[in-house]
Amino acid sequence: MPSATEPTSRSPSPAPAPPLAEAPGTRAQGLINVYNSAIGSTLKKCSTNNFASCFPTAAQYNPEVLEHMRQQMVNQLDMTWKANFEALLKERDVVRSLNALDRYVEDAKNRKAKAEKNANGGPVEVPVPPHTLPPSMIHLAHLMPFLEEQATEMNSRLESTQQANTELLSTITAQRAEIEALVRGLENVVHDLEASAQMMGQDEIQGLSREIKDLEMEMKK
Template structure:
């Protein structure tokens, strides 16, 4: 028995079962129609007349009309009952499902032979020999694979969004740094202007003070 971690990939889900008759369902319908025809053909005018010789001798037209009505009634009744049984028992769907199972088995056999590369084909493990845990995982694995694929897709989308957000934040930081440098330059210019203006005022004040001292001495 293989280990739990050596499971083969989950099979592809089977396509929906068709409602139209497949090969086996159509074969069953054909066999029924052939059986009905063969049975009713036994009720030929000659055979029917041999069962009623007096009526055949004196009223052959009436007897033939009666035979035709009986044959038609039997044909309709049998086919109606057959169609009813086919519908109530889901015969077409079940036979189509059997066709799918057989076709799937053929495809898996061809795939196994191709994978064997001319060597012995590994026989599949009978399901009834599997443990409950393996059967449980066989049913659970497709769901887990779908969830893993979905999570991987979401993770990739989140990583892409984070990358775009990082690029936006980096660009905004660079813009802020450039703006700060520009403001620092403006502040330096203002400080230099204030310093120059302060020196001019001091010089003017010193000049006025000297002129005032000279005027007082005179």
């Protein structure tokens, strides 16, 4: 197993965790149940007899009104305590935190089961405790997901740019071939025109020579 201060390799970063559910998980629901049970047990102490013992005169002469007051007080306390508890859960984000704890515990159980399975009955390699790792490795562990995301995005952009460059190169190659074909056509036209001009020049010279010879013959006469 590599040393905590001199690691020889770095395992790939885990996949990003799924978003935490807003609904209470096992531990969050357990906390809510315990609180509700504590409230119920506390309010049960405020029974009719216990409440009446605190107000013996009212219990003797008007027990119905006293019981009505007791029920109102119990209901009001129940609603107030539960409302304050729910507000505290939202303020401290308790449900999401306990859901995260559930996920971490489940992930640890899965890792342990996988390590025991890979050991094939042999000794299970104990992972390095995080608190013994150097700060650089801890910082890198938190930074790697962001870097991998950025690398994925850059690779995607690079592939898009390479594809665009390939298409542009194909277009330029086709245009260059078209230009070369036009140039060759123009060269052929120029060559034909030059040949035609040469032929026309020879015909004119020959005609002029005949005219000169005819004129000399007439002069000799």
